[in-house]
Amino acid sequence: MRVIFNEELKAVGDGLDQMAADVSQAVHGAGQALLNTDLDAAQAVIDGDQVIDDLEADLIDQCVRLLARQNPVATDLRVVVSSQRLAATFERMGDLSRHIAEAVRRSYPNSPLPPEAKDLFRQMQEFLDMTADRLVTMLADRDTKTAEQIIRDDSILDDLHHQTFALVLDDSWQGSKQELIDVVLLGRFMERMGDHAVSAARRVVYIVSGFDPSKEPDKAGEDNEG
Template identity: 45%
Template sequence: MREAYHAELDAISDGLVEMANLVGSAIGLATTALLDADLQLAESVISTDAKVDDLQRDLENRAIAVLARQQPVATDLRQVVTSLRMSADLERSGDLAQHVAKLTRMRHPQRAVPRDLRRTVLEMGQLAQRLMAQAAEVIITQDVKAALQLEQDDDRMDELHRVIFQHLMDEKWQHGVETAVDVTLVGRYYERFADHAVSVAQRLIYLVTGEHADELPPTAL
């Protein structure tokens, strides 16, 4: 009984990791599609999102089944509830990767990102993918230190987001309003994607330590 139970908890955890891997790849591919105006790649990212949604639904049903059948308490209970929350973060991250791909489709054959922001957007996309890979790892290892590190690494995303705004607010901006709107949205999508990766890490910290991330002393890092 206990064994079957822990197998079920493991299956939920595996499902989360699979979701994180899928959405991590999706944001990477969406970034390439965006920068290259690659319509086919964008379409494949858009259609992959249904798989992420299916995984989430499946995971939610599993979690509810565990709650109903095994009636876990204490840490096990928190783990199941935390999984539900993490799956919502990951599902939303998938939506955001899809948004990047849809913007690519909307502007095709034009490119949504002007050349002088290409490097910044590429770095945002790569960082987003990396943060999600770290989130997947944190789910597996339950390593609080790595989770705190992920939070710190996200600071770079905020910097990159500021770079985007500096370009937008610069008097020398010469790409017109439509591109300004696109770049504003793209910047926001990446920032939110990264927020969800951070959120997964924070939930893990809370699960393991019982303390919210913002209450931990800086020396915990």
């Protein structure tokens, strides 16, 4: 029975690795679509979202079967339950990428972003591209150092997101009402992707160590030691 359980658990892990890779591709594609007004890239992200949704459904089914048939305990239970939550987190990141791509498709051939917002959103996308690549590495290696880096760096994206509000509230703003809505919504979508990446990173740390880190893992560790 243990051999069967290990094989099924490995299949879950392989599925999560595939989800992380697909989500990373969606994040990169949504950014390319947004910054380059690339309709083909946008449509690829929209079409690919169903694959991510199907993977999530399959992984949750696998985890439910493991819980029902194998009755895992201790570390094994932690891995199975956390895998379910990781699948849901990745699915949401795929949805947010699709939302960005849909905004590009709706606005085409124009960009949903006014020229004065492009540089700020380019910085946000560069951060998300880096984070998406880190997610793949983190999942493949169960790398807690990479996970903690994702958690630690989240404030960078938060700061950039706050700048989107400053941009549209400034007296010099010349964009249309639709552009204002797009800047606010797209900024929110990107900030939420960062939040979900943090959630995934915290879950990986929990799988490996049994410790659920705070937003500042080093500080949390110091608090626990004290």
